[in-house]
Amino acid sequence: GQQLNQSPQSMFIQEGEDVSMNCTSSSIFNTWLWYKQDPGEGPVLLIALYKAGELTSNGRLTAQFGITRKDSFLNISASIPSDVGIYFCAGQTTGANNLFFGTGTRLTVIP
Amino acid sequence: SQTIHQWPATLVQPVGSPLSLECTVEGTSNPNLYWYRQAAGRGLQLLFYSVGIGQISSEVPQNLSASRPQDRQFILSSKKLLLSDSGFYLCAWSVNINSPLHFGNGTRLTVT
Numbered sequence: 674g675q676q677l678n679q680s681p682q683s684m685f686i687q688e689g690e691d692v693s694m695n696c697t698s699s700s701i702f703n704t705w706l707w708y709k710q711d712p713g714e715g716p717v718l719l720i721a722l723y724k725a726g727e728l729t730s731n732g733r734l735t736a737q738f739g740i741t742r743k744d745s746f747l748n749i750s751a752s753i754p755s756d757v758g759i760y761f762c763a764g765q766t767t768g769a770n771n772l773f774f775g776t777g778t779r780l781t782v783i784p
Numbered sequence: 785s786q787t788i789h790q791w792p793a794t795l796v797q798p799v800g801s802p803l804s805l806e807c808t809v810e811g812t813s814n815p816n817l818y819w820y821r822q823a824a825g826r827g828l829q830l831l832f833y834s835v836g837i838g839q840i841s842s843e844v845p846q847n848l849s850a851s852r853p854q855d856r857q858f859i860l861s862s863k864k865l866l867l868s869d870s871g872f873y874l875c876a877w878s879v880n881i882n883s884p885l886h887f888g889n890g891t892r893l894t895v896t
Contacts, residue, residue: 706884715790715874715887716828761828767882770843774828 679762679775686752687783694778695746696762702773704765705738705745710777711758719760720747752782786811790875790888797895803848803862805891807875810856815877817858818885819850822872831873834858835881870895 679696686692696705704723708716720731722738722745729736735748745764749756762775790807797803809815819831830843832850840850847866851859858875872892876885 704882704884708887713890713892715876715890718884718886721884763885765882765884770830770833770841771881772830772885776827 677762677764677773677775679778681778682776683779683781685781685783688752688754690752692749692752692756692780693746694760694762694780695744696764696775697744698764698773699743700764700766701742702764702766703742705736706763706765706772707734707736707745707747708761708763709758710761716761749780752780754782754784756780757782786877786886788875788877788886788888790891792891793889794892795894797865797893799867799895800864803860803865803869803893805860805873805875805893807858807860807888808856809877812856812877812879814855815879816881816883817852817856818876818878819858819860820874820876820887822874822890828874832860865895867895869893 677696677698706721707719709719710716720729720736725742726740727738733750759777759779761777765772787810816835818833820828822828834840834852837852848862872890874890875888878885
């Protein structure tokens, strides 16, 4: 299946700093999704992007669907301790079994 | 609103014992249902998906099986667990094959 390269693998930041992570692929996707997973829980959908160039915000989170449809980024502004977790990108094509996940970015926020 | 329930939250089973993990979705009809396995907090691997009652597609050869006896019920099973079956199992649903997935809270399975 398609491979999604997510970077960075991990980040250690001070509370209040902004965060940026991205996901790239050699394949084109119709939808880009960003999830956050807290320890011991399932991933929770943060943002869904459906059009190339689309920029969508959800509170302090902003994500963009790349123009080439092969990449996406997620920004978190003014990080807080509860932002800690693993963030996954996912690209979706059409048809069954069409969702491909990145390997995740582990975010640690230092108070 | 839609909710997804997955149980148990944790499970410790001996090698060779059977397994049954259950997942149910409320608030929607004819959802697509999925079972994923996650190793070491990363790497979501799709195991099975279902687009309707009795319709199961398997993505990887393994010691596990899945069934969908009712519209909103998805079961992950094994007749004899292996040590390598240990992991974090996640159930998910979507409205259709082109919609985002929504995950349950997972089951931590330890095979001893």
